[in-house]
Amino acid sequence: MDPALLRPGRFDRLIYVPPPDKTARFEILKVHTKNVPLAEDVSLEDIAEKAEGYTGADLAAVVREAALRAIREQMAECMGEANNECKKSDIECREKKIRDCMAGKGRIVERKHFDVALKKVRPSVTQDMIQFYQNWLEKARQQLPRTNIKPSTFT
Template sequence: VFFDEIDSIAPARGYRTDTTGVTDRMVNQLLAEMDGIIPLQNVVVIAATNRPDIIDPALLRPGRFDRLVYVPPPDKAARLEIFKIHLRNTPLAEDVDLEKLAEKTEGYTGADIEAVCREAVLLALREEFKVRPVSMRHFEEALKVVPPSLRPEDIKRYEELSRELKRALA
């Protein structure tokens, strides 16, 4: 079973201003189902989040999620590949330097890079309302409009949280 963005359904109880108590009851039910009376055979529960700091601590106790995998933000090589993936069907002008774009996008996630590519394409389309190669100038403008999601202090905080959670699960 895979839960994407588990923080949206299992935030720390009392975290949200949920006056109905629905969120707390949902977290309680999820915990009860994961603990179960009868152990489940051949069932693996996997969850993903980009906000590990707000997940209910009870979910992170041993026996619920036994492994923590921290996926760091993409490095330069990964960012280059992400650009290539999102631009594979996009006509590019000769001045486009994907290596340079990968260098300039430190702190950008895959979704951020996708947004930069989309914005650059839209900027090129707006100029003449026809398909034309996207130039480096369009990417430079797109980078001004699409900021990185991650600041260095965010990355540092997530790395520290990863270490803390790994110690707690050990």
């Protein structure tokens, strides 16, 4: 960042917004899974615990990835059923069976889907990044009048 941006009159306040803690991650997960059918083995608290360093956008991506994995799994099952019930040359029959199968089942997102999603979607905030911003904030505190920096926002 150009030091000229930190001169008096450029910004009224400098605010450090840390990545979400476990409680915030849990609340973010609740929002993003509101319309997602979850299996009983899914614990949002456990996922929030495992998701250290994940931002709100990262957590949204984890939920999307888990849901897509569940849908892909269902699609593979339906295709298998259609292949067993229809002749290979009867494409119409296979398409109808797949369509009926996909419509008839509501795919529930299970813990295994989240486990895979957490491995695929990596956190965008690293400890090095957090340390960089904490150091930057300390440096900014030394350069600017104390009234311009909100220490209560720093954790």
